[in-house]
Amino acid sequence: METAVLKETFMDKTNKKLGVNPEDALVSKVYLSLAFILLLVGGTLGLLQGLNRAGLLQLPVWLNYYQILTAHGILLVVAFTTLFMTGYFYAGVSHTLGGLTSKARKFAWSALASLLVGTVMIMTTVVMGEASVMYTFYPPMQASPWFYIGLVFLALGIWLAGTGVFVNAASWKKANRGQKLPLFSFFAVGGYLLLILGSLGITAEVLMLIPWAFGWTETVNVMLSRTLFWAFGHTAVNVWYLVAVSAWYVAIPKIIGGKTFSDVLARVVVILSVILNVPGGFHHQIIDPGITQSVKFMHVFMSLSIALPSLLTAFAMFAIFERAGRKKGATGLLGWFKKLPWKDVRFLAPMIAMITFIPAGAGGIAQTNNQLNQTVHNSLWVVGHFHLTVGVTVALTFFGIAYWLIPYLSKRVMTARLNKLGLIQTWLWAIGMLFMSGSMHWVGLLGSPRRTSFSTYGDNATALSWDPYLMFLGIGGTLLFAGVVLMVYIVFHLMFRAPKGHTEFPIAEEEENASPTPKWTERWGLWIVLAIAVISMGYVIPIVDMIVNAPPGSPGFKTW
Amino acid sequence: MKMHRAEEIWLIISVSVLVLSMVVTGYQTFAQGMGPPSNMETIDPQKVDEHELFSEPGVYKTGENQYEVVMTLQIFSFTPGDIEIPAGAEVTFTMTSKDVVHGFQIAGTNVNAMVMPGHIQKITETFDEPGEYLILCNEYCGAGHQAMATTITVK
Ligand code: HEM
Ligand SMILES: [Cu+2]
Ligand SMILES: [Cu+2]
Numbered sequence: 135m136e137t138a139v140l141k142e143t144f145m146d147k148t149n150k151k152l153g154v155n156p157e158d159a160l161v162s163k164v165y166l167s168l169a170f171i172l173l174l175v176g177g178t179l180g181l182l183q184g185l186n187r188a189g190l191l192q193l194p195v196w197l198n199y200y201q202i203l204t205a206h207g208i209l210l211v212v213a214f215t216t217l218f219m220t221g222y223f224y225a226g227v228s229h230t231l232g233g234l235t236s237k238a239r240k241f242a243w244s245a246l247a248s249l250l251v252g253t254v255m256i257m258t259t260v261v262m263g264e265a266s267v268m269y270t271f272y273p274p275m276q277a278s279p280w281f282y283i284g285l286v287f288l289a290l291g292i293w294l295a296g297t298g299v300f301v302n303a304a305s306w307k308k309a310n311r312g313q314k315l316p317l318f319s320f321f322a323v324g325g326y327l328l329l330i331l332g333s334l335g336i337t338a339e340v341l342m343l344i345p346w347a348f349g350w351t352e353t354v355n356v357m358l359s360r361t362l363f364w365a366f367g368h369t370a371v372n373v374w375y376l377v378a379v380s381a382w383y384v385a386i387p388k389i390i391g392g393k394t395f396s397d398v399l400a401r402v403v404v405i406l407s408v409i410l411n412v413p414g415g416f417h418h419q420i421i422d423p424g425i426t427q428s429v430k431f432m433h434v435f436m437s438l439s440i441a442l443p444s445l446l447t448a449f450a451m452f453a454i455f456e457r458a459g460r461k462k463g464a465t466g467l468l469g470w471f472k473k474l475p476w477k478d479v480r481f482l483a484p485m486i487a488m489i490t491f492i493p494a495g496a497g498g499i500a501q502t503n504n505q506l507n508q509t510v511h512n513s514l515w516v517v518g519h520f521h522l523t524v525g526v527t528v529a530l531t532f533f534g535i536a537y538w539l540i541p542y543l544s545k546r547v548m549t550a551r552l553n554k555l556g557l558i559q560t561w562l563w564a565i566g567m568l569f570m571s572g573s574m575h576w577v578g579l580l581g582s583p584r585r586t587s588f589s590t591y592g593d594n595a596t597a598l599s600w601d602p603y604l605m606f607l608g609i610g611g612t613l614l615f616a617g618v619v620l621m622v623y624i625v626f627h628l629m630f631r632a633p634k635g636h637t638e639f640p641i642a643e644e645e646e647n648a649s650p651t652p653k654w655t656e657r658w659g660l661w662i663v664l665a666i667a668v669i670s671m672g673y674v675i676p677i678v679d680m681i682v683n684a685p686p687g688s689p690g691f692k693t694w
Numbered sequence: 695m696k697m698h699r700a701e702e703i704w705l706i707i708s709v710s711v712l713v714l715s716m717v718v719t720g721y722q723t724f725a726q727g728m729g730p731p732s733n734m735e736t737i738d739p740q741k742v743d744e745h746e747l748f749s750e751p752g753v754y755k756t757g758e759n760q761y762e763v764v765m766t767l768q769i770f771s772f773t774p775g776d777i778e779i780p781a782g783a784e785v786t787f788t789m790t791s792k793d794v795v796h797g798f799q800i801a802g803t804n805v806n807a808m809v810m811p812g813h814i815q816k817i818t819e820t821f822d823e824p825g826e827y828l829i830l831c832n833e834y835c836g837a838g839h840q841a842m843a844t845t846i847t848v849k
Contacts, residue, residue, distance in 0.1 A: 200834060268834055272795050274739075274811060275836070356739075356795070356810055420730050421806055423813035427729040434719055438712045445708045449701050499712065503719040504730045508806050512797050512832040581801030583832035589840035596801045596828040685736035685812035691793050693769050693836025 153636060158228040159543045161242045163629065165221030166540060168250075169214050170625045176209035177618030184570065184611020188604050189588050199587035200266045200694055205257065207269035211524055212288065213253050215374045218532050220245065220295045222377065223322040225539060226384075227299055229639045230316035231306040234298075241298025245291045252287030255280050266694040268585065270363060271343075273354045276690025279347035282340045289333045289340070296326030314651050317400055318641060321380035323658070324404035325373055331665055332369025332412055335362040346690060353687025357424045358680045364415030365673070371524055372411050372440070378531035379403065379447055381484060385535070386451075387642035389480050392458030394642045395450040401655040403443040409665045410439050413672025420507040429676050430504055436672050437502040444495055451488060479556030480640075483534030486564050487527045494522035497575075512585075514607075515578025518571040526567050530560065533621055538637055540628040547635035548628060555624055562617040570610025577603035731807040731817040739811035742766060742792045747814075753777055761785045767809050768792040769836050772829060775844035779821060783848070786818040797833035800846065808833065821848040 179202040185191035186199055193199055224242055228234045234242070258280070259265035265277035299322050303315055315323070339362035345351045383400040387393055394400070416433040419425060459470020475481045497519050501507050510516060537556055541548050548556075578584075582600045591597040654660075723729035742748045747764050751773045754762045761783055766773045768791065779785055789798060791811045799806045800819070807817045821827075831842035 198837070200837065200839070266837075272833075275794050356812055360795075419808075421732075422808045423731065423733045423810060423815040424736070425732055426734065427723055427732045430730060430732060431720055431723055434716055438716060441712060442709075445705060449704050453698075453701075499715065503715050505719060505722050505728055505804075508730050509804050511806050511808075512799070581799065581828070581830075583797070583799065583830060585834035585839070586832075587840045589843075591828060591830065591841075591843040594828050594843070594845070595826075683734075683736065686738040686740065688739050688811045691769075691836075693794055 153545055154225070154228060154543060154639075155233055157239060158224070158234045159545075161234070161239060161246075162221040162225040162228075162539075163543050165217050165224070165242075165246065166536070166543075166625070167629065169217035169221060170536075170622050172209045172214045172217065172253075173618060174622045176206050176214060177615055179203075179206040179209070180618075181611055181615035184608045184614075186588050188608025188611075189601060190605075190608055193587075198263070198266060198694070200268070200585070201260060201263060203585060204266050204268050205260050208253075208256060208260070211371065211374075211520075212269060213249075215370075215377075215524075215528065216249065216288070216292065216295075219325065219374065219377045220249075222532075222535060222539060223299060223325065224295075225543060226318040226380075226639070227302055227322050230318045230641065231302060235302050235305055237305075238298040238302035241294050241301065245294035245298065247291075248287050248294055249291035252284045252291060255284030255287065259284070263694070270367065272363070273343060273346070273356055273359045274688035274691050275694075276347055276692055279344055282343045282347055285336065285340050286344075289337050292326075292329055292333055296330050299323060299326050314653075315656060316641075317394070317397055318380065318384045320401055320655075321376070321384065321404055324408050325376050325380070327658070327662070328369060328376065328408045328411055329373045331408070331662075331669070332366045332373065335365030335412075335415070336367075338362050339366075353689055355680065355684050356688050357422070358677065358684070360422070361415070361419065361673075361677065361680060364418045365412055365669075366415075368415040368418060369412050371520070371528075372407065372414065374524060374528045376404070376407050378484075378487065378528045381531055381535050382447065382451060382488065384642060385538070385640040386481065386484055387454050387458065388640035389478065389538075390455070390458045390475055392454050392461065392642070393645045394648070395454045395457075397644050397648060397651050398655065399446060399450055401651065403446050405655065405661050406443040406446075407440075408661055409668055410436070410442070412665070412669045413437075414440050416672065416676075417502040417507070420502075420504050421511050424680065425676055427504075433672065434503060436668075438499065441495065441499055444491070448492075477553075477557065479553050479560060480534055480537045482557060483537070483560045484531045486560060487530040487534065490522050490526040490530070490564075490567075494519065494527060498523065510578055512583060513578035514574040514582045514584050517584045518574030518578060521567060521571045521574065525571070526563070530563055533559065533563070536621075536625055536628070538640060540625055541632060541635075541637040542639050544629050544632070545634060545636070546628060546632040547637050549632060552624055552627060552632065555620060559617055559620045559624065562613050562620065566610045566613030566617055568610070569606050570614060573603040573606035573610065577607070731815055733814055733816040735814040736812055737790050737814055739790075739792070742790060745790075747788065748790060753779070756786075759783045763787045765789045765798075766792050767796040767798065767831070769794065770831070770838035770842040772798075772831075772842070772844045777829075777844070777846040779846065779848055781824045781848050782820070782822055784818065784820045785846075786816060789815050789817075794835050795833050796831045796835050796842070799830055799832040801828040801830065803827065806832070821846075824848045 259278045265281040267275045267277045346354045413436040417437045456470045459473035462473045464470040464473045577600050751764045756762045789809045791809045796809045805819045809815050826847045829844045
């Protein structure tokens with residue numbers, strides 16, 4: 135026991151001196167490189183979409199709007215995010231637990247293989263025009279069976295990546311009896327746990343769709359499929375958000391020269407997110423038939439409860455900033471604001487990401503209330519909303535992480551020039567999104583629908599009145615595309631070109647007088663049981679209803 | 695976990711806002727009948743044409759300035775299209791899809807409902823303002839989705 139602890143601290147020390155070991159670094163470097171390559175592809179498609187919607191670009195016949203929109207959605211909100219999450223979490227687990235176990239590394243590599251096979255299968259069917267069904271693939275639109283099989287590989291990849299982290303955390307706990315799992319790894323365990331819980335729904339759905347797509351079964355239950363999809367779709371974006379939040383709690387305090395606000399609070403945020411999240415899927419079905427108003431109302435409660443961890447986080451962040459600022463001699467009510475390192479991109483990018491979450495989260499709270507949802511559902515408003523949440527809050531935090539994570543992995547350092555480029559990137563992104571998302575919100579309120587290529591509906595006066603806003607959408611999209619290119623340049627520069635040196639993995643320390651973290655925070659079994667209880671509360675009644683009172687099923691259609 | 699005074703105040707205020715929003719939503723749904731379209735009837739999606747209602751889509755007068763529009767949605771059209779009704783009419787749209795999932799939205803109003811194969815969806819709106827309104831499909835339904843539109847004219 136004694137020697138085990140000694141060995142650990144020795145490993146910790148060497149780890150800090152020598153930095154990350156090459157084997158662990160390779161895992162994360164490959165994941166992150168692929169993530170940013172996909173960002174470039176997805177961003178390019180985004181530009182084409184933006185220009186088309188602005189009425190500036192007519193896509194050639196061989197490049198259909200819905201085909202590229204399907205690719206854009208899958209590449210960015212599924213593939214980019216999963217790859218980044220895995221690269222980042224494995225790097226942090228390696229750092230905080232004294233290196234990955236060889237078992238965990240094997241899980242990471244096999245997860246990567248599975249994710250790649252899945253992505254290639256999906257993208258091939260999309261490129262061949264066999265799967266222009268959007269990332270939501272609502273039946274009875276029927277894609278090639280290989281599209282759905284690709285999704286199974288994606289789910290498998292997620293489970294493998296999660297299992298690797300669980301196995302590593304468990305072996306660390308065994309070697310460090312009585313010690314609490316470091317906060318970063320706690321986030322990683324919680325994040326994968328939630329993602330796996332969410333992926334159960336989509337897996338069940340896809341297993342129903344595969345035989346249907348092969349023609350072995352004739353019809354499919356449309357409502358049930360949709361509901362199972364959103365159990366995943368909703369949960370996934372909340373996992374991406376939790377990944378971003380992990381950096382806010384763990385890395386940012388260190389970057390601004392402060393301390394962790396409260397280790398317990400951060401863990402409670404993770405636990406609440408895991409327990410409460412999955413039933414939020416229903417807020418994507420508020421104006422569906424076949425779900426009663428009472429069930430929908432219950433789900434207003436379930437969705438709003440998800441706001442709770444974010445409210446805790448909002449408070450914690452401002453507390454961290456204020457304390458750090460005061461330590462640097464700030465006075466007055468808001469003096470700390472000026473003491474923040476605004477010229478340090480490692481702070482600026484995630485800070486703008488956080489600030490963006492204030493209107494984005496408020497918009498989410500508004501649109502989950504049933505009647506308000508009815509005014510915006512499936513309009514461009516919603517696209518504006520998630521380009522703020524996922525496109526800024528998540529993506530810009532990921533960019534902020536890249537500025538230190540990549541040089542940490544490649545044993546290089548960021549230069550003042552790269553920092554400056556990073557600041558430009560951040561402002562390009564913020565302003566581009568302000569234009570694009572702002573005009574999407576506005577024109578959505580006026581009625582312009584999402585997932586619709588440029589259309590005046592036969593020179594209809596109402597539709598024509600949307601055009602000026604759509605022009606701003608195009609301008610914003612162009613700025614964003616410039617931001618994507620700059621970001622990808624910075625990432626690969628930091629990976630292969632920047633000067634050699636040592637970059638720290640920022641992990642904030644606790645305040646000296648912090649109260650100890652209670653043991654119950656690590657009762658994962660209990661959190662899983664509670665999560666399942668909440669999922670049952672949300673799903674049993676409507677799903678039983680959808681199965682028992684199902685109409686005759688639908689045959690498949692290929693309408694594109 | 696001990697909390698700061700300021701944190702308690704913050705949580706109490708923000709949670710109160712959430713609760714208040716729920717109360718308003720619940721009141722509008724259950725007391726004022728403004729809940730979201732949630733019709734529970736089902737239909738065989740492959741036999742829409744044989745259905746007692748949907749075999750004859752059209753605009754039906756059901757009462758004093760009350761109308762029912764029985765409508766089918768299919769790629770990439772609404773049947774019936776180019777609807778005309780008098781000002782002040784209360785119109786109930788009764789809809790189903792003959793193929794994939796569609797959306798039914800009237801721009802400039804709060805009429806917005808998902809229309810799925812196998813399900814009959816209903817939504818009611820009173821049209822006080824005369825004019826031509828754009829009806830469009832707001833759920834991606836295939837290659838011609840951007841052309842799936844018609845109008846309702848209030849005279
Ligand atoms: C260069 C940057 C980007 C541009 C110009 C852009 C532009 C667009 C446009 C114009 C749409 C489609 C609007 C419609 O017809 O419904 C769209 C959809 C979408 N975007 Fe982006 N976007 C960008 C970056 C991102 C990022 C970083 C993410 C997420 C990480 C993202 C996720 C999505 C998703 C999930 C959809 C919905 C696809 C669907 O409806 O199926 N986008 N984007
Ligand atoms: Cu959601
Ligand atoms: Cu459509």
